[in-house]
Amino acid sequence: MCRLALKTSNEAFSPYGVFEAMEAMQEGYDGSGLGLIMRGLEFTDYSYNSNDPILSGIAHTEEALHRLNAFMQERGFELKYDHEFHVDLSHIEAKDRYKYLVRVYKRPRSWKGLSQEEVENEMMMTRLALRKDGEEHGGDLTSFAFWPDVIMIKEVGWPLEVGKALGLDEDRIKARVCMAQGRQNTNWGINLYACHPFFIQGIATMTNGENTAFIPIRDWLTGKGFPGYIGYQSDSEVFTHILHYVIKQLKLPLQAYKHVITPLKTEELERHPQGDFLLGLRNVCRRLIIDGPNAVMGTLPDETCLLVMDAKKLRPATIGGKPGTWAMASEMCGVDAMIPDRDKSLDFQPMRPHTVIVPPDRQEYKIWSQFDQFPLPQAA
Amino acid sequence: MVSIRSVPSTPSSLAANDFPWIIEHREDRCTLCGRCTAVCPVNAIKLSYMRQRMPKLVLNAAERKTSFRTFVGIRQKTDVSKRCVGCGLCAMVCPNQAIKPVPNPTRDRVRFQNTQHGEAWKRGGRRNEPGANLLDKILFTRISMLTDPALDAGRHEFFLNTLLGRVLSPEEYLKRKMNGDWIPPVREIFPFIIGSMSFGALSPNMWLGLLQGVAYLNEVHHMPVVMATGEGGCPPWVLKSKFLKYIILQIASGYFGWDEIIRAIPEMQCDPAAIEIKYGQGAKPGDGGLLMWYKVSKLIARLRGVPEGVDLPSPPVHQTLYSIEESVMKMIQSLSMAWDFRVPVYPKISGSNSAKAVLNNLVRNPYAAGLLIDGVDGGTGAAYNVSMDFMGHPIASNLRECYLDLCAQGKQNEIPLFAAGGVGKNGNVTQNGMALIMLGASGVHLGKYIMQAAAGCLGAEDHNRCNICNIGLCPKGITSQNPKIYRRLDPDKVAERVVDTFLAIRTEMKKIMAPLGRSQSLPIGMSDALGIADKAAAERLQIKYVC
Numbered sequence: 051m052c053r054l055a056l057k058t059s060n061e062a063f064s065p066y067g068v069f070e071a072m073e074a075m076q077e078g079y080d081g082s083g084l085g086l087i088m089r090g091l092e093f094t095d096y097s098y099n100s101n102d103p104i105l106s107g108i109a110h111t112e113e114a115l116h117r118l119n120a121f122m123q124e125r126g127f128e129l130k131y132d133h134e135f136h137v138d139l140s141h142i143e144a145k146d147r148y149k150y151l152v153r154v155y156k157r158p159r160s161w162k163g164l165s166q167e168e169v170e171n172e173m174m175m176t177r178l179a180l181r182k183d184g185e186e187h188g189g190d191l192t193s194f195a196f197w198p199d200v201i202m203i204k205e206v207g208w209p210l211e212v213g214k215a216l217g218l219d220e221d222r223i224k225a226r227v228c229m230a231q232g233r234q235n236t237n238w239g240i241n242l243y244a245c246h247p248f249f250i251q252g253i254a255t256m257t258n259g260e261n262t263a264f265i266p267i268r269d270w271l272t273g274k275g276f277p278g279y280i281g282y283q284s285d286s287e288v289f290t291h292i293l294h295y296v297i298k299q300l301k302l303p304l305q306a307y308k309h310v311i312t313p314l315k316t317e318e319l320e321r322h323p324q325g326d327f328l329l330g331l332r333n334v335c336r337r338l339i340i341d342g343p344n345a346v347m348g349t350l351p352d353e354t355c356l357l358v359m360d361a362k363k364l365r366p367a368t369i370g371g372k373p374g375t376w377a378m379a380s381e382m383c384g385v386d387a388m389i390p391d392r393d394k395s396l397d398f399q400p401m402r403p404h405t406v407i408v409p410p411d412r413q414e415y416k417i418w419s420q421f422d423q424f425p426l427p428q429a430a
Numbered sequence: 431m432v433s434i435r436s437v438p439s440t441p442s443s444l445a446a447n448d449f450p451w452i453i454e455h456r457e458d459r460c461t462l463c464g465r466c467t468a469v470c471p472v473n474a475i476k477l478s479y480m481r482q483r484m485p486k487l488v489l490n491a492a493e494r495k496t497s498f499r500t501f502v503g504i505r506q507k508t509d510v511s512k513r514c515v516g517c518g519l520c521a522m523v524c525p526n527q528a529i530k531p532v533p534n535p536t537r538d539r540v541r542f543q544n545t546q547h548g549e550a551w552k553r554g555g556r557r558n559e560p561g562a563n564l565l566d567k568i569l570f571t572r573i574s575m576l577t578d579p580a581l582d583a584g585r586h587e588f589f590l591n592t593l594l595g596r597v598l599s600p601e602e603y604l605k606r607k608m609n610g611d612w613i614p615p616v617r618e619i620f621p622f623i624i625g626s627m628s629f630g631a632l633s634p635n636m637w638l639g640l641l642q643g644v645a646y647l648n649e650v651h652h653m654p655v656v657m658a659t660g661e662g663g664c665p666p667w668v669l670k671s672k673f674l675k676y677i678i679l680q681i682a683s684g685y686f687g688w689d690e691i692i693r694a695i696p697e698m699q700c701d702p703a704a705i706e707i708k709y710g711q712g713a714k715p716g717d718g719g720l721l722m723w724y725k726v727s728k729l730i731a732r733l734r735g736v737p738e739g740v741d742l743p744s745p746p747v748h749q750t751l752y753s754i755e756e757s758v759m760k761m762i763q764s765l766s767m768a769w770d771f772r773v774p775v776y777p778k779i780s781g782s783n784s785a786k787a788v789l790n791n792l793v794r795n796p797y798a799a800g801l802l803i804d805g806v807d808g809g810t811g812a813a814y815n816v817s818m819d820f821m822g823h824p825i826a827s828n829l830r831e832c833y834l835d836l837c838a839q840g841k842q843n844e845i846p847l848f849a850a851g852g853v854g855k856n857g858n859v860t861q862n863g864m865a866l867i868m869l870g871a872s873g874v875h876l877g878k879y880i881m882q883a884a885a886g887c888l889g890a891e892d893h894n895r896c897n898i899c900n901i902g903l904c905p906k907g908i909t910s911q912n913p914k915i916y917r918r919l920d921p922d923k924v925a926e927r928v929v930d931t932f933l934a935i936r937t938e939m940k941k942i943m944a945p946l947g948r949s950q951s952l953p954i955g956m957s958d959a960l961g962i963a964d965k966a967a968a969e970r971l972q973i974k975y976v977c
Contacts, residue, residue: 260576260947262574262946262948262956263948263950264958265955265956265957265958266953266954266955266956269837269842269955270837270840270842270843272837273836273839273841274840275840300600300604312950315589327607330603330613331600333593333597333603334597334598334599334602334603334843335600336593336597336843336951337842337843337954337955339950339951341947341949341950341951342950360950362950363581
């Protein structure tokens with residue numbers, strides 16, 4: 051069972067603290083993968099404009115880096131900032147890490163006049179093209195994210211070691227949202243792309259537990275023909291894509307996610323004020339019903355954070371904190387490590403119907419229940 | 431000496447040993463009660479007086495005379511038409527275990543003689559292929575042993591139901607919901623369905639028992655089990671009852687019974703579960719229904735609007751229509767319209783190389799509610815033996831192909847596929863059904879298995895046992911229209927067995943799903959859970975080869 055930690059704060063903070071929280075939950079993962087996503091970024095040596103897309107990834111060879119440079123140049127991206135990690139590979143097993151990429155680009159001129167949706171599509175297609183390029187060259191280039199205000203790091207190893215390997219303990223990068231996952235390798239191979247969190251068009255989620263309904267869900271998402279619905283080195287990647295599908299494609303509110311992945315029972319929907327709509331939604335999204343146990347944590351482009359459970363075996367994932375700073379972790383000790391000085395009476399462990407949402411203002415978290423009225427006036 | 435000319439030997443003459451089933455009778459145990467001869471459905475045995483010569487072997491010629499002993503015993507008849515069918519009812523009623531049919535270990539000679547009067551051999555049952563079939567060989571190999579341990583099948587809550595009906599894409603659903611447009615009807619049903627067996631093929635007692643059982647499962651156990659009528663309508667009292675919602679009405683090429691159904695529409699208290707349009711069936715692909723004259727009783731004649739005692743062969747296709755594409759489209763639309771678009775309407779076809787083409791037509795038809803594919807092992811009340819044994823396509827690869835085709839189009843949730851044909855043939859009903867579900871079926875139809883499990887049908891593929899459903903002599907009273915025979919079947923007892931059977935299926939479903947870590951939805955298309963020790967089959971079905 052993997053371990054999850056998420057911290058969100060009005061003040062940017064160092065991701066290393068989140069790694070320390072991962073350390074507190076160490077018995078739950080095996081060092082087969084660590085992922086980190088940061089949002090709301092501040093660099094000590096660069097004044098970042100949060101509209102510029104950032105490429106996160108790894109060039110495993112010099113040749114890959116040259117190809118990357120040529121590729122970006124050809125498409126009209128101008129490199130504005132190249133973050134040089136203070137790398138010390140002695141902390142991790144992998145040796146073929148020529149360069150960890152966190153690069154800020156200026157959008158190409160040709161994107162001017164594109165709608166927001168088109169720009170988002172272009173950014174995703176750029177990431178996918180780089181990924182494909184790497185795969186065609188023996189996996190010498192991995193691209194995790196290409197999005198404004200998002201850094202994504204994935205590595206095989208123990209959290210503190212990975213943090214040290216990349217010099218993250220030096221606090222040269224800070225973020226307002228930081229989400230990390232320590233992976234317990236289940237039945238899928240050790241692969242950098244299999245590390246959580248997963249990312250698509252600004253939406254990122256991470257999960258613990260296994261999703262036994264993975265294959266039918268994957269088959270359905272793949273059949274949608276959306277270019278971003280690929281990968282699936284991990285059974286948890288579908289959680290991200292479902293969230294993307296619900297929000298971006300169906301344009302439903304965030305609360306609908308829970309109704310899609312863990313719909314209410316027929317007899318519960320019969321009593322629900324919008325039971326008719328939700329029953330229909332359950333039918334049409336039937337192939338997206340997950341089979342946990344899982345805790346799913348996610349962040350959205352506006353820095354909203356969320357935490358939901360599967361409906362089956364509840365995990366002890368907890369949210370706690372104080373106005374302005376909140377932490378979620380798959381175990382309470384993770385929350386303790388991230389925000390020790392909090393009022394524990396505000397801690398909450400979501401149950402079957404709940405979606406916990408921390409809005410961008412971070413003043414308080416909201417608990418939304420599936421039994422509540424669905425916030426979609428036209429659907430009612 | 432007996433003269434050779436008086437020994438009767440015509441081309442069709444057979445000895446008891448030439449028959450597929452040979453009666454073994456032990457005179458030392460027989461109590462001469464006569465039950466076996468009374469119960470034998472085909473009159474294969476007779477109680478007869480026999481004489482045995484008792485020569486006295488003495489040297490003195492004057493004393494050397496022959497005496498005779500007479501005795502009574504059971505003898506097997508040697509007419510082809512009176513051949514023992516191996517049903518074994520004689521053994522069931524014998525108080526002293528003195529009689530039983532045993533299969534002929536050599537090749538019987540009746541198979542060469544059963545074309546008397548130029549009639550090709552007709553029978554009931556299903557394909558005579560004994561032994562494990564492909565479905566029986568599929569294992570569920572993805573056992574949760576790591577992060578997500580197996581679930582507790584006994585205490586955990588499972589969601590086992592499936593959907594019958596056209597499901598929209600999420601995008602289309604939202605669009606229509608906002609605009610207040612028509613949303614196709616969808617039924618939430620139990621994935622094991624009692625498949626279409628007509629009122630006519632089945633005796634009234636059998637039919638009543640099935641319906642009682644289904645109603646009990648729905649109303650007491652809250653298991654939404656549905657049953658399908660075959661061609662031949664539905665008794666009017668059922669049409670006008672609240673039980674109609676548990677019934678899938680079938681319309682087939684003879685349109686038998688549809689006068690009654692259409693006339694009853696204004697008086698219906700509820701809608702039927704669905705309408706099934708039969709284009710073909712697995713037992714006799716390309717052939718219409720066949721109700722032989724023996725079974726066209728007064729009641730059946732009235733329901734079907736035909737004279738008594740005539741053969742009722744349905745045409746192989748829906749004759750009023752021009753091509754199958756058009757007929758599918760028009761019939762689906764007109765039947766949807768008959769119930770004001772509130773009832774799912776789907777076609778049933780025989781397993782076939784062309785199933786994918788039919789499916790693709792349905793994908794483009796917004797009113798089509800699903801597709802039922804009936805594989806080669808499907809059963810029937812009456813068909814030509816050659817159709818049953820050699821016509822048709824096995825269900826597993828046919829279904830899998832169709833499912834993968836839907837996946838490639840992203841439509842696997844929109845048109846539910848149902849599979850039939852030999853599910854539970856060897857008793858592994860839940861395993862067979864769940865294997866098909868994980869290969870991509872939304873549910874399975876059971877016909878013969880239900881007759882075997884709920885009413886004690888004796889038919890089997892081993893040595894073509896019984897399989898005389900066609901001539902109305904069913905020894906159990908399941909497929910007979912003769913009240914003297916079907917009185918043997920107590921509808922209440924059938925209902926009890928229907929309930930027992932489905933409760934057991936439900937338990938076994940959980941016992942399969944729990945170790946796979948599945949409980950929140952029926953594992954349709956969960957092909958990663960399946961394995962088979964047959965490389966070619968694994969490759970064809972795109973599942974794991976295990977050994």
